[in-house]
Amino acid sequence: MAKSPGCNKCNEITEASTRDLLNQDLAKQVRTAYDRIESRGMAACLFGSGGTCCRNCNMGPCQIIEGVESMIGVCGATADTVAARNFARTIAAGAAAHTDHAREMVRGFIATAKGETPHEIKDVEKLHKIAELYEIEIEGRDKNEIALELGEKALAEFGSQDESFLTMTKRAPQKQQDQWKRNGITPRGVDREVVEMMHRTHMGVDQDHKNIMMQGARCSLSDGWGSSMLSTELTDIMFGTPVPKRSIIDLGVLREDMVNVTVHGHEPLLAESLCLVAEDDEIVALAKKVGAKGINLAGVCCTGNEILMRHGVPVAGSFIQQEMVLATGAVEAMVVDVQCVMQSLPQVVKSMHTDIITTNYRAKMPDAIHIQFEEHDSYNSAKAILKHAINNFKKRGEHYIPKDHKLDIVVGFSHETINYMLGGRFRGSYRPLNDNIINGRIRGVAAIVGCEHYKLSDDAHVTIAKELIKNNVLVLATGCAAQALGRRGLMTPEAAAEFAGPGLAEVCETVGMPPVLHVGSCVDNSRLLIALTEMVKEGGLGDDITELPAVGTAPLWMSEKAVAIGQYFVSSGAHVIFQDLPIEGSKVFTEYLKEGMKEVFGAGWDTESDPLKLAKKMIAAIDGKREALGINKKQDRVLYDMAMRRDLESKSLPGAGCGGGGESH
């Protein structure tokens, strides 16, 4: 199944900018993941790939073969138990990563409310909405006072011991909440859920794969409807809820005439400070002094998504391109915080002028410079980082910027944007989206999320997305998947006419939106939970997430976070298909994830290694829901008449087609 990119270096790399770069002399001298995967010289361990290697105690490691009595664990653990334990631990690790990120954002939010950061509470409307949810008095109170109370309540929830304290779960459709209650998985504070998950998968505790996965589900819910949702909402309140913006993407966004600073990682506190400081008179003057026109900030991975969505800052590369960004030789500094940062980065730049700057005490790297980012002194921390980069500008030596590789994209599709985009600027509503699904112009909704990796062909995202939109499925994308789709030209309104089926194209053209909507970073998958909930609440598509013609995939998942995300979608009633999962070593466990979970959650996991077949499976899942809802009948496609068109156009995107600006609505 695994297909090596075989990059000698580029035979099977379909990403044009990556191919271009790897063909340059400078990049040929650099060792990248493509070389490492090629030179590993041994196939991946079957037990590891199948999820049946157990090293949770020191009697092993035990490699389990299902059905072979002599090949169970020394303790007697069977393949299904071990596969479930490993899968559940993956969920716990992913949830922990989202949570540690979320906690930092809440701490930054509190510091901002106290006036201790250079930031301010930007989206007061959302502040009031979320404060009401938390039963916080808003009448006659200052925004910072409300924000402080909200931040403190939110911070306390991470450690809440009681299921009644996870406030965001109250937003879920009633039927989902009932299902969680029935199954005893209404989430408590995520700290408790992760700890309990680790305990239950310790040697000699939970030995029933179904029971283990009930805690896996609970743990994932405390992430999706807990930490991730808190992070998204509080980050929006602090830095602004995304609205449509134009930007550019791919390696060609690096600039010849500016100090290139790339920001890589996840927590946008640092990146937001860099955005502010990059415009500071002192910094601009320093940049000019060394002969540069200024600072060119560009994003990598999910930090890239955060500042892209809110400020339209260009994206230089996604996870799979982090080494490529550096191999241009044109980056003065890559500033990193936490998650998805490859240890190889300092080696890539060993003979270049580039500094890799770590900024977080939780994530240090050998051969990198460490400048601790202090949220209480973030302006000065950001200044110190940028001064380092400026000092490097004159040292830039041999380099190559693939200038032809940069594409326009329209981004910023928060749940609020989708709401007013189709429903109208003055009265947000999902009614038109639901109506267009019911009348068949839009067949359903698909989420393409998650990472990229080097095992399977890098065109999976685009193959899947093109098949979906061709069949009138509206695609919502997050994470590095979203960046991959942007690089292939699917995030412009014009892409609708070129790639979408007639129904979807008509809706997109009328409103002026792309057929693939960029919804944000990976923590912003929580926006999708809210979008699904709104579709349920709007009516006409059943009264539960399980009934919606909606499906998700993270085809090229790499990080444990993606499995946590997949599980919180399944636990919330949405069907999820990956290209591969480390479960196949146990037929019993695989069967449970794929079929058994449907009985518990009304949705399950599936796998399909071929991207086109995966897309077809997604469409079949959507069609199945349409049939159950009785909306599958072939209807004569009603074209928008002039009056309907005028009505929708009067509600069209104010920002699509604008050049950024961050206006709120």
Ligand code: NFS
């Ligand atoms: Ni998501 Fe971000 Fe990318 Fe995967 Fe890593 S950046 S939070 S985990 S690789 S999508």
